[in-house]
Amino acid sequence: MKRLLLSALLFSAAAAAAAGDSMPPTPSAQNADVERGRKLVQNRQETGCVLCHTIPGFKDGGEMGPNLTGLSQRLTPDQIRMRIADPRVINPQSFMPAYFSTEGLHNVAKPLIGKTVLSEQGLEDIVTYLLEATKGP
Numbered sequence: 001m002k003r004l005l006l007s008a009l010l011f012s013a014a015a016a017a018a019a020g021d022s023m024p025p026t027p028s029a030q031n032a033d034v035e036r037g038r039k040l041v042q043n044r045q046e047t048g049c050v051l052c053h054t055i056p057g058f059k060d061g062g063e064m065g066p067n068l069t070g071l072s073q074r075l076t077p078d079q080i081r082m083r084i085a086d087p088r089v090i091n092p093q094s095f096m097p098a099y100f101s102t103e104g105l106h107n108v109a110k111p112l113i114g115k116t117v118l119s120e121q122g123l124e125d126i127v128t129y130l131l132e133a134t135k136g137p
């Protein structure tokens with residue numbers, strides 16, 4: 001019970017800090033893993049990132065979103081985290097899914113109400129993968 005309360009507190013702290021154009025690391029950043037991040041990015045059912053983006057490390061990519069090549073040279077880790085957590089902060093009309101937000105989402109299947117698409121760990125794993133995969137020429 002104590003644990004649950006703590007994670008609820010951490011979660012609302014993260015959500016509050018997410019205002020603005022960047023989002024500071026969550027506690028899960030300490031355990032972030034590049035390989036897990038790569039698998040998540042690759043997974044078309046779970047995340048679908050490659051359906052919309054061309055991403056270094058993957059042969060086939062989509063063109064609906066910006067090409068993520070060189071990403072770490074134009075955005076800070078905190079800006080990247082924010083854009084994945086909730087792209088609506090940057091563009092309210094964004095059609096990129098908000099992967100770490102439960103607010104203002106419509107047509108959510110009942111079992112998924114109140115749940116984020118990515119876990120906090122998944123979010124951090126993906127940020128770490130993108131930083132690693134785009135760190136330079």
Ligand code: HEC
Nearest residue numbers: 047048049052064065066080083084087091094095096097
């Ligand atoms: C349905 C299409 C779609 C999907 C799926 C999608 N994105 Fe996006 N993404 C976009 C669009 C469009 C933008 C441009 C900003 C905007 O209009 O929201 C964007 C912007 C971004 C940016 C900022 C890029 C920049 O150069 O400013 C990052 C980082 C990003 N997406 C990462 C991801 C990751 C990681 C995933 C998977 C977890 C993902 N996206 C899934 C469409 C998508």
